[in-house]
Amino acid sequence: MSMIEIRNLVKRYKDTIALDHLNLDIEEGEIFGLLGPNGSGKTTVINCLLALLKFDKGSIKIFGEEIQPDSYEIKRQIGIVMQNVAVFNELNVYENVDYFCGLYVPDRRKRKQLVEEAIAFTGLEGYEKKRPQKLSGGLLRRLNIACGIAHRPRLVILDEPTVAVDPQSRNKILEGICQMNRQGSTIIYTSHYMEEVEQICSRIAILDKGRCLALGTKEDLKHMIKTGEKVHLEGICLTPVQLETIRRMPQVYSAVYENETLTLRYEGSGSHLLGLLHYLEEEHLTCGSCFSELPTLNDVFLEITGKELRD
């Protein structure tokens, strides 16, 4: 039995369909990524999971039970980190974490220990007495996370926790998420940053317009698409004949030449860079730089939806 079962979930906002017969199963112990552009329905799924939003059709089960607004025992085991920072500006770091932890853990001594652990876990030591206004964007996001996870929940839902965060804080946050997972928490992670999802998630669902377009491990997703390898040549001057010749090379299914930059996409597996360089040598062509890369989730998204993930 899955930890979370979402069946045929439909949510409409007047004429807009936010979730269109969404089905998802999330297993205990995984870091499950919900990937999609802004407005794809990620936050709506989270709000439905937390029983905050009414939905038109479908069902959601968490820990085997239908989630209802008064499912307090289920909610007790969930930690939520909202997309927007939800902390009290009038309370300092320690008081904020203590308050949100206190909603779940009434015992003061136990709570003190949990709060200190959460502060250490998110790297907020030394900032305990500071008010949120005095924190940088990254530290504020970390505080937002500390407030959500201090009570050591079984299921942690993180809704775009790294928006507007500096790279150092982002790495710290991602490391922390993996550590929480290693300590036994199941994680649901929503983001429109494919690199993050690719880096930490064990399974990924790609959402667009409220529908789940693809679901699986990152390897599964990459195998679902035609693109095998991508080669970029920068600072190269090609004649139309040479470009046409390259286009007709084996397994090339897309060749885009713009501003002296050539981007080639190959079908299937294998490396094609050497063959291409050999052709350039024959034609006495030079280039400023060249590199090859395997498909990313952005390629997956691009191929499935026909648009960039960050559109």
Next chain:
Amino acid sequence: MFLIMKRQILVNIREKSNIFWTMIFPLILATLFHFTLGEMLDQNGMETISAAYVTQSAAESAESPSHQEKDSFLEYLESFDNSWLKILPMTEKEAENALKNDEILGTFYGGEEKSLTIGENSTYTSILSQILEIYEKNEVLIARIAQDHPEHLSDAVAALEDYKTCTETVTFGGTSMDSVQNYFFALIAMTCLYGSFMGMYNAVGVQANTSVLGARLTAGCVKRYKSIAASLLSSWMISFLEVLILLFYMDVILGDIDLSRQILQIFVICAAATLYSCSLGMVIGTVGSWSANLKNGIVVAVSMACSFAADLMLSGVKGAIETYAPVINRINPGALTTDAFYSVLVYNDTEKYFRSLILLTVFALLLLTAAVLSMRRMRYESI
């Protein structure tokens, strides 16, 4: 629940603009009123007049045919409201000393030839003279009727008693009789009304569709009724405390109002008024999913309108409303609060006090029910 309340109180207290407008601003206004209107209040206000009644010596008293009259004169003097005329029976020597030391403003002498001795420069001498004059006129009148028409004596006495009743101060459906005093009462009413800010902000803070903090709280495992109760109690406690601070400031520091005699009644009416205001704020906080800033604007408009209608900005508005649309005065928490203050501190009109108290409580409970019904909603159409 106590943890939520504790934090909510801490948050409200640390919110500087909130504390400024709901606590500091009324204190500043009270200070300004004190220096601008306080003088007028002193002129309009009436201090308790202390006067001595000099009894005759025991021997003189026993021989005197007017010994019975002396008692009736004292009885007459003592029939006046103690709050403005205090009669102190003394010997002649004691009265002279007391008058010399400005402990009393005048001395009434009983006996056959009733007389009055007054101190110099007393603003109230004419009042004391009037009191004696009225007694003597009535005495002569009664004596003449007894002599000429003894059959009408009882009618005459009844007529005199009726006259006294007719000249008692009568409140006229909430119209203020002392506009200066009413400014101070309206200021207290306004401070009570400011409880609506706390109520609104705290209601916004526990709803998922109006704030992210509300969403976090609703997504958590705190039972809904606990978060609503904590929200109401914390806002009520703070706004009530702020009103108590203002009352202390106006009574003890500035001395513009005197609460010493009816303090319990004043506390009860302030508790009811702040409950009404907090409930009103909570209702505004629960209506629609507008931003807290917009709701703040609505609360400002409502509280200012209520304060205006309770005579805070312009004297006579409440009276005009009483004449043309009295129902507004029955639902306006500002008007109800000032009415209650007047009833207690000026007229001792318990009927009007209880009417105001009951109306404030009933409306508070109605609004509270509406707020709770709206807030207990658990799932939202959109967030």
